[in-house]
Amino acid sequence: xxxxxxxxxxxxxxxxxxxxxxxxxxxxxxxxxxxxxxxxxxxxxxxxxxxxxxxxxxxxxxxxxxxxxxxxxxxxxxxxxxxxxxxxxxxxxxxxxxxxxxxxxxxxxxxxxxxxxxxxxx
Numbered sequence: 001x002x003x004x005x006x007x008x009x010x011x012x013x014x015x016x017x018x019x020x021x022x023x024x025x026x027x028x029x030x031x032x033x034x035x036x037x038x039x040x041x042x043x044x045x046x047x048x049x050x051x052x053x054x055x056x057x058x059x060x061x062x063x064x065x066x067x068x069x070x071x072x073x074x075x076x077x078x079x080x081x082x083x084x085x086x087x088x089x090x091x092x093x094x095x096x097x098x099x100x101x102x103x104x105x106x107x108x109x110x111x112x113x114x115x116x117x118x119x120x121x122x
Contacts, residue, residue: 001111002028002030002031002106002107003031003060003105003106003109003111003114004031004032004033004057004058004059004060004084005030005031005032005033005059005060005061005062005087005102005106006032006033006034006035006041006050006053006054006057006059006060006061006062007032007033007034007035007062008035008050008061008062008063008064008065009034009035009036009043009044009045010063010064010065011034011062011063011064011089012034012035012036014095015062015089015095015098016032016034018095018098018099019032019099019102022099022103026103028103028106028107030102030103030106031106032062033057033059035050038053040053041053047065047068047069047072048072048075048076051072051073051076051081051083051086052076052081054083054084055076055081055082055083055084058084058111059084060084060085060086060087060114061083061084061085061086061087062086062087062089062102062121063086063087063088063089064088064089064091065088066088066120069086069088069118070118073086073118077116082115082116083115083116083117084111084114084115085111085114085115085116085117085118085119086117086118086119087105087114087118087119087120087121088118088119088120088121089121090120090121090122093121093122097122098121101121101122
């Protein structure tokens, strides 16, 4: 079963558009939701609430928030929760490279490989 993702609010634009174009043209679709779309994941929701939603929905959070997300994840785990994982996009990551990474991660890895940790994309 491919990995499932959720995009942090600040990735609603170009990253979302990239994935949607890919999903229209390819046979290896990326299962992604974004903050602001599900009714129970509104815009301006706090990072701790996003982590709770991602845990419940079993979706890996994709974010660029390297300054506060590690602390929020550590607090989430310390409170006895779990996480499907958090992927932090590095600055200057090209869109084609990001897309290649997400497809590879989704189809060539297992959910347990990402659990309870932060990974920096590439």
